[in-house]
Amino acid sequence: MIELVVTGLAGVVFGLALAAPPGPMNAIIAEESVVRGWPAGFRAGLGAMLADAVFFGLTLAGFVAVIDRVSIVRPALYLAGGVLMLYFAVGAIRDARTASSFTDADRGVSRGFHKTFVLSLTNPYQIGFWLTVGVGLLEPGTLDVLAYVPAVGELLEGALVVRTGSPALLLGFFGGIGCWIVGYPAALVGAGRRVDTFAPLVAAGSAVVLAGFGLAFLGLGTVQFV
Numbered sequence: 608m609i610e611l612v613v614t615g616l617a618g619v620v621f622g623l624a625l626a627a628p629p630g631p632m633n634a635i636i637a638e639e640s641v642v643r644g645w646p647a648g649f650r651a652g653l654g655a656m657l658a659d660a661v662f663f664g665l666t667l668a669g670f671v672a673v674i675d676r677v678s679i680v681r682p683a684l685y686l687a688g689g690v691l692m693l694y695f696a697v698g699a700i701r702d703a704r705t706a707s708s709f710t711d712a713d714r715g716v717s718r719g720f721h722k723t724f725v726l727s728l729t730n731p732y733q734i735g736f737w738l739t740v741g742v743g744l745l746e747p748g749t750l751d752v753l754a755y756v757p758a759v760g761e762l763l764e765g766a767l768v769v770r771t772g773s774p775a776l777l778l779g780f781f782g783g784i785g786c787w788i789v790g791y792p793a794a795l796v797g798a799g800r801r802v803d804t805f806a807p808l809v810a811a812g813s814a815v816v817l818a819g820f821g822l823a824f825l826g827l828g829t830v831q832f833v
Contacts (some may be wrong), residue, residue, distance in 0.1 A: 610770060615779040617769040621744065622783020625659070625736065626652075631692055631817050632723050633791070638699050638813035639719035640792035648795065651719025652788025658727030659784065662737040663777075666745060672738060681731050685824045688729040692821030695722050699814035744780065747772035 627633075632655045640648025666672075698718075727733055748771045769776060 610768070611773075611775050614770045614773050615775040618776040618779020619783035619786065621740070622780040623787055626655070626784045626787035629816070631726055634813040634816035635695065635719055635722050635726070636788070636792060637795055638810050639717055640795040642810055643717050645792045645796045647717035647719055648792025649788055650717060651723050652792065654720040654723035655727045656781070656784050656788060658724050658733065660781070661728065662733065662741065666737045666741045684729050684731045684734070686829070688726060688731070689821045689824030691726055691729065692817045692824060695726070696814045696817035696821060699810050699817060744771055744776060
């Protein structure tokens with residue numbers, strides 16, 4: 608029972624580790640949250656989470672590995688993702704210009720779900736995650752987490768053993784992502800209501816992040832095609 612709980616909690620940590628780092632998905636979630644409110648931010652998070660569920664199914668079926676072996680797919684994904692990010696960056700700039708404050712900005716049609724879902728499906732880094740860490744999560748076995756800690760790994764060996772391929776690990780993993788897409792928009796909305804100028808600032812920041820990643824993806828795709 609203890610091992611089951613530990614495995615589930617480890618899954619939550621893995622899920623948070625995937626969802627929390629700054630990037631284009633969290634930029635869109637942030638923009639949707641402060642410009643259109645928590646429901647819009649949550650729906651944007653659901654789009655990214657649904658894409659992970661799709662990759663989970665494809666990894667389970669072995670299809671993701673097949674995609675990665677086709678050489679043209681990865682650069683094509685970089686180019687497609689780059690174009691989409693630049694397109695969404697233009698929308699974020701528009702939101703930054705029209706959202707004069709948080710309190711009068713939570714109007715308009717939210718397309719955050721579609722944005723994050725499509726971007727996630729064209730994100731080579733996300734595919735790379737499921738080809739490496741994702742496969743490790745699915746394969747039955749054990750993972751001695753603390754044994755890999757530099758310098759003290761030998762001392763901590765056996766202290767935290769996680770059972771991979773376990774339903775508890777996978778439920779915890781998606782539970783961790785769920786915690787993030789609920790809590791992150793809520794924190795942003797809370798901050799936005801206290802600071803009236805927060806909405807346009809976050810929308811502008813989202814535009815910068817999306818444009819930066821978009822240009823980087825276009826560069827990587829072009830280099831790999833050449």
